[in-house]
Amino acid sequence: MKSELWWRDAAIYQVYPRSFRDSNGDGEGDLQGVIEKLPYLQELGIDAIWLSPFYKSPNKDGGYDVSDPRDVDPRFGTVLDAKALIDEAHRLGIKFIADIVPNHFSADHIWFKAALASPQGSHERSRFHFREGKPDGTPPNNWNSIFGGPAWTQVEDGQWYLHLFDSSQPDLNWENPEVMADFEKTLRFWLDLGVDGFRIDVAHGCAKEEILVDLPDPAGLTNALRLDYLDMSKEVRAGYLSNIPFFDREGVHEIYREWRKILDSYSGDRMSVAEAWVYPSSRGARYVRQDELHQIFNFDFLMIEWDAQVMADAIKKTLAELKEVGAPATWVLCNHDSSRVVSRLGSAEKGRALAMLTHSLPGGIYIYQGEELGLPNADLPDSARQDPAFFRSGGKDKGRDMCRVPIPWEAASENYGYSTGKPWLPQPTDWQRYAADAQKGDPAGSLELYRKSLALRHSHPALGGEGEITWIDSAPGTLHFTREPGLEVLVNATPAPVEIKVSGKEILLTSSGEPELNDGVLIIPADTTVWLQR
Ligand code: GLC
Numbered sequence: 268m269k270s271e272l273w274w275r276d277a278a279i280y281q282v283y284p285r286s287f288r289d290s291n292g293d294g295e296g297d298l299q300g301v302i303e304k305l306p307y308l309q310e311l312g313i314d315a316i317w318l319s320p321f322y323k324s325p326n327k328d329g330g331y332d333v334s335d336p337r338d339v340d341p342r343f344g345t346v347l348d349a350k351a352l353i354d355e356a357h358r359l360g361i362k363f364i365a366d367i368v369p370n371h372f373s374a375d376h377i378w379f380k381a382a383l384a385s386p387q388g389s390h391e392r393s394r395f396h397f398r399e400g401k402p403d404g405t406p407p408n409n410w411n412s413i414f415g416g417p418a419w420t421q422v423e424d425g426q427w428y429l430h431l432f433d434s435s436q437p438d439l440n441w442e443n444p445e446v447m448a449d450f451e452k453t454l455r456f457w458l459d460l461g462v463d464g465f466r467i468d469v470a471h472g473c474a475k476e477e478i479l480v481d482l483p484d485p486a487g488l489t490n491a492l493r494l495d496y497l498d499m500s501k502e503v504r505a506g507y508l509s510n511i512p513f514f515d516r517e518g519v520h521e522i523y524r525e526w527r528k529i530l531d532s533y534s535g536d537r538m539s540v541a542e543a544w545v546y547p548s549s550r551g552a553r554y555v556r557q558d559e560l561h562q563i564f565n566f567d568f569l570m571i572e573w574d575a576q577v578m579a580d581a582i583k584k585t586l587a588e589l590k591e592v593g594a595p596a597t598w599v600l601c602n603h604d605s606s607r608v609v610s611r612l613g614s615a616e617k618g619r620a621l622a623m624l625t626h627s628l629p630g631g632i633y634i635y636q637g638e639e640l641g642l643p644n645a646d647l648p649d650s651a652r653q654d655p656a657f658f659r660s661g662g663k664d665k666g667r668d669m670c671r672v673p674i675p676w677e678a679a680s681e682n683y684g685y686s687t688g689k690p691w692l693p694q695p696t697d698w699q700r701y702a703a704d705a706q707k708g709d710p711a712g713s714l715e716l717y718r719k720s721l722a723l724r725h726s727h728p729a730l731g732g733e734g735e736i737t738w739i740d741s742a743p744g745t746l747h748f749t750r751e752p753g754l755e756v757l758v759n760a761t762p763a764p765v766e767i768k769v770s771g772k773e774i775l776l777t778s779s780g781e782p783e784l785n786d787g788v789l790i791i792p793a794d795t796t797v798w799l800q801r
Contacts, residue, residue, distance in 0.1 A: 268732045273362060274464065274538040274561060274631065275595040276731040277314035278721055281635045283603045284321050284343055285329065286673040289686035296673065296685075298344040298352050304676075305352075305359055307703065311639060311714075312721030315362035317466050317540075319603060321349065325375045327435040328655050329603070329671070331468060332373035336453045346460070353461040362463040364540070369450055369522070370469040371436040379437050387426055394446060395437045396429035396478060397422075409481045410513065411489045415660035431472060431513060433655040441473045441522060450522075454529050464530075464538035464561070467523075470554065471543035474518025482512075492544075493664065494570070494605055508546035515545045523559040540564060540597070548588065555594035564633065565597050568625060569605050573617050573794075575746050575760040579738070582628060586736075589630075595733050596630030601638055607670050610644040616794040619716055619778040620758060623796035624746070626720045627756045629733045634717070637674050640701045641713030644669035651693050668692055678702035711779070719776055723798070727775075729754035741767055745791075755799040759791040766790050771799025 270276040288300030298321060308316060321343040323335035330340070339346050353363045372379060378394050385391035398407035398419075406419035406427050412434075419427040420434040429438045439446050454465070482488060484507070491499060491507035523539075530537045540562040541554045551563045567581040585596050600608040600622060609618035618641060625632055647668055649657075654666030672692045677684030678699040685694070699705060706712040724730045729750040736756075741747035744761035747769075755771040769789045774782060780792030784799070791797055 268728065268734060270595065270732055272536050272538075273314065274536065275733060276629070276724075277362070277631045278312065278626075278724060279315045279317055279364065279540075279631060279633050280308055280311070280313040281317050281319065281602060281633060283319045283329075283636055283671060285319075285691065286671050286685075287636055288674065288676065289688065289690075292687040293342070294686050294688035294691050295342050297342065298339070298348040302348075302352050302355050305355055305361065309359045309361060311718055312725065313361065313634065315364055315463065316356060317364035317633075318366060320366045320368060320468075325373055325435065327373070328433050329653075331368055332371070332375075332433065332436045333368050334373040334375035335377075336368070336372075337456045350460055357461065363461070364464040364466055364538070365457050365462045366468060367450070367453065367457075367465045368468040369439065369441075370472040371430065371432060371438045374435045374437055382428075382437075383422055387424060390443075390445075392426075394440055394443050396440050396475065397426045398429070398479065400425070400427050408479055409485045411485050412659060413489075413492055414656040415489070415664065429475070429478070431469075433659065435655075438475070439473070441518065447522065447525065451525070451529060454526060458529070458533050458537060462537075463535065464540065466540050466542065467560065468542055470523070470541035470560070470563075471515045471519060471545055472513060473522055474516040475513045476516050476518075477512045480512065505546055508544075515543070515550060520553065520559060523554065527558055527560070538562065548584065552588050552592045552594065555589065556592050562595065562597050562631060564599050566599055568598055568600050568621065569602070570611075571621075573612050573621070573760055575744050575758065578621075578624070578758075578760070579746055582736075583738075586629065596628065597633060598625035598628055598630065599633045600625065601635045601670065602633070603635065603671055604667050605670065607635075607642055607644045608638065609641055610669075614794060615641050615713065616779045617760075619713055620760070620794050620796040622717065623720055623776065623778045623798070624756070624758050626724060627730060627750065627754070627796075627798060629736065629750075635670075637701075639714055639717035640675070640703060640706060642672075642675075642698075642701055645672040645692070645695050647672070647692065653692065675699070675702040676704065678705040716776075716778060723776060727754060728752055749801075753801045755801060756796070757789060757791055757799070758796045759793060762793045764790055764792050769799055771801050773800040774798075775800050 284296045287296040288304050289296050290299035320330035322333045323338045323340045324330045356363045381391040410418040412418045421427050430436050488507045491504045538561040541560045545551050554560050554563045565585050609615050652668050654668050657666035673685040673690045675683035675698045706714040736748045739747040746758040749755050759765045767789050775798040778796040780795050782797050783790040
């Protein structure tokens with residue numbers, strides 16, 4: 268059964284507007300470009316779009332460095348364009364989720380400029396975290412920025428300010444009530460304009476504790492926080508991540524309880540989704556208690572190995588943890604910060620099979636632009652990179668530009684129909700086959716698979732919703748479960764075809780390859796997911 272509240276089982280599509288579609292030829296995507304592509308998204312079958320930040324910003328961190336959260340950056344358009352986009356999305360039956368960045372402002376925000384122009388101890392400085400350095404001239408503590416290098420930068424009069432990310436992103440001091448009041452204004456501004464919800468950036472980061480205390484091993488923690496740091500064992504990683512003085516502190520929950528009241532005071536089921544990296548994952552349920560946020564991104568599948576047991580364990584754990592607080596699960600395969608799924612798993616087939624698996628699970632799904640096209644990461648020369656994570660790590664961390672390359676819309680057009688100007692990141696010259704128009708109507712392509720699976724999520728009574736899943740024992744390397752009424756889901760995560768006994772009578776959808784169904788036995792190709800109808 269479908270959920271009564273739209274967001275609980277929605278398919279939400281992430282638009283990274285800078286790379287989506289450029290309507291005015293300046294080489295950067297914009298809001299009019301998103302409006303142009305809404306019919307494509309409607310046809311794809313998504314329920315909502317989440318737009319990464321389009322607010323005023325010097326763009327040092329792809330717009331996550333906001334200098335005016337209640338205005339649109341001219342590169343993207345105007346507030347009127349934002350209103351036109353929200354209205355047009357609504358007209359097409361698509362909800363609109365905005366991104367909100369509460370952990371930090373841009374150093375170009377008027378508050379930070381005022382803080383720099385004001386004396387030590389002033390209330391202008393108390394909106395951020397300014398501190399004296401240590402007597403030996405080093406920063407107030409040994410914390411590192413997530414992007415590398417120290418988390419502190421010194422200003423002219425000798426004080427230091429805290430920035431968990433780039434030095435252009437000073438962290439806000441949420442103990443100052445002015446910060447809360449200002450964010451309330453921002454929430455209301457966008458809610459009044461018609462947004463249906465917010466994605467909350469670094470939702471686990473706003474409250475800091477023990478700000479003057481050194482960490483025992485800051486370099487180890489920095490490595491543990493890296494998404495691509497796969498050499499560290501799970502246990503060692505968990506040790507580093509379990510108790511960090513700047514993440515997942517009790518104070519963040521006070522903020523979200525206030526925000527929930529604001530969201531609830533508006534009509535139309537407004538929602539919120541937390542980007543909160545918490546350890547162990549069971550702590551995530553605390554963010555989606557009844558009086559806090561609505562959803563939390565479940566990032567298990569952003570990093571998961573292509574291993575049936577590991578995937579089954581992750582699904583069971585997630586569903587059990589969230590059930591305790593009555594929140595729906597979410598499933599995320601990629602986003603603007605991580606490797607594209609087909610590159611991470613090393614094959615298009617595995618990417619498609621994983622997508623179909625998550626599309627069959629209870630709760631909501633998030634799809635990152637280009638995921639539906641099966642886009643891989645782009646190979647970029649270092650000279651093209653723009654991500655501060657690349658620069659702050661001295662080039663050790665290649666950063667996130669590889670998954671932010673502009674979308675190929677048309678195989679035969681200049682810059683694949685993304686822009687008539689020079690794209691802000693170069694697009695690979697061999698992406699013709701990924702272009703949306705080249706894939707249209709190709710039953711073997713990724714785009715058609717996403718379309719069909721999203722259509723079935725709407726039409727099939729067992730898909731979407733939050734109903735139970737019933738596991739069936741199956742051969743090693745495979746997953747087998749049912750969702751009622753009448754749907755049977757099978758995954759072969761091994762490199763060879765497997766025979767599985769099934770009760771389903773008809774193949775509804777296959778992620779790739781050609782399964783055979785004879786007398787209750789399914790021969791399922793390698794790295795494939797199949798949906799069967801009983
Ligand atoms: C979040 C965003 C990321 C950004 C960071 C700092 O993790 O997803 O893109 O760099 O916050 O705002």
